[in-house]
Amino acid sequence: MKITNLIIALLFCVYVGNAQSPIGGWQAKTTDTNGNELNVSAIVTETHQVITWYDTTGDFIKTMGGSWTLYGDRWQLNVEFDSHTPDNVGRTKEFTIIPSAEGYLFLPLGLTFKPIDNGYPGKLMGAWQMTGRKRGEEMVSRPINQARRTLKLLSGKRFQWIAFNVETKEFFGTGGGTYTTEDGTYTENIEFFSRDHSRVGASLAFTYQLIEGHWHHSGLSSKGSPIYEIWSK
Numbered sequence: 732m733k734i735t736n737l738i739i740a741l742l743f744c745v746y747v748g749n750a751q752s753p754i755g756g757w758q759a760k761t762t763d764t765n766g767n768e769l770n771v772s773a774i775v776t777e778t779h780q781v782i783t784w785y786d787t788t789g790d791f792i793k794t795m796g797g798s799w800t801l802y803g804d805r806w807q808l809n810v811e812f813d814s815h816t817p818d819n820v821g822r823t824k825e826f827t828i829i830p831s832a833e834g835y836l837f838l839p840l841g842l843t844f845k846p847i848d849n850g851y852p853g854k855l856m857g858a859w860q861m862t863g864r865k866r867g868e869e870m871v872s873r874p875i876n877q878a879r880r881t882l883k884l885l886s887g888k889r890f891q892w893i894a895f896n897v898e899t900k901e902f903f904g905t906g907g908g909t910y911t912t913e914d915g916t917y918t919e920n921i922e923f924f925s926r927d928h929s930r931v932g933a934s935l936a937f938t939y940q941l942i943e944g945h946w947h948h949s950g951l952s953s954k955g956s957p958i959y960e961i962w963s964k
Contacts, residue, residue: 753801754856756847756886757834763792772907772922773844774884774891775799779858780808781884781891783907785923789931794893794905795819796884804828806837811880812895812902814925820900848887854912855890855939859883859946863961875963883962885910890919906930906953915939917948924953 757773761784769792773782781796797811806826813819829836834845850856861881862873878898884891891907908922917939924930930953937950946962 752849753835754886755849756889757844758847759842759844761842770922771842771844772889772891774886774889776856776858776884776886779811779882779884781893783891783905783923789921789923790928791905791923791925794891794902794925795824796893801828811897812893813900814902814905817900817902820895820897847889851887853885853887853910854941855885855910855917855946856887857885857964859885859962859964861960862945862963865959870959870961912939921953927953 753775754777755775757775759771759773761769761771763769763786767786769784769786771782771784774780778798779796780799781794783794784792786792793813793815795810795813795815796808798809800807800809804827806828808824808826810819810822810824826840827838829838831843833843836843859882860873860875861883862875863870864873865871879894879896881892881894884893888909889907890910891905893905894903895901896903904926906921906924906926909920911918915938916936918934918936920934921930921932933953935950935953937948939949940947944964947959948962949959950957952958
């Protein structure tokens with residue numbers, strides 16, 4: 732269910748008063764069972780969110796996300812993908828959020844997320860789904876309601892793409908990090924990549940245009956292949 736800015740604002744006014752809106756990029760820290768430090772990245776858009784765990788070297792651990800709603804202090808996530816526990820797909824996970832001076836405490840995760848940005852300065856904040864891709868000279872459309880999907884969620888500074896199937900509950904891959912949009916150039920700085928750790932640390936620059944509300948994205952992929960994609964909110 733799509734949630735408009737107005738509804739989000741009203742819900743947060745009722746519960747947290749002057750606390751920061753959840754829209755944007757967030758970061759938390761935790762440790763694994765061996766005591767190694769892990770980064771936890773979260774991107775929250777008007778309609779979707781994603782939470783991802785990866786270590787300080789960029790090794791991907793797990794990710795989960797989907798559409799969300801907020802009822803008082805109860806954050807409900809309608810799970811569309813879960814790399815660690817596929818059986819969660821199609822279920823609703825519920826969390827308690829507690830505002831703090833640092834950001835938000837998520838229970839039962841026990842993570843305190845600190846804000847990175849509030850949806851700015853990047854010009855592509857939102858939840859996008861790939862709806863077209865060139866194969867040779869032919870543009871092939873992808874229905875937005877198909878089971879196999881590729882999403883890209885962006886805050887003002889962070890991005891993450893996720894490929895998955897909502898019917899089979901399969902997870903195909905993800906990657907993310909920070910991004911910028913300057914003078915028609917969209918640049919990704921990769922911090923984690925589930926399919927190939929060697930991509931971590933790379934920066935990829937693409938040409939982007941917003942045409943009738945659709946994001947046209949072209950350049951070279953992480954493998955050096957030419958791509959032309961269309962993304963729709």
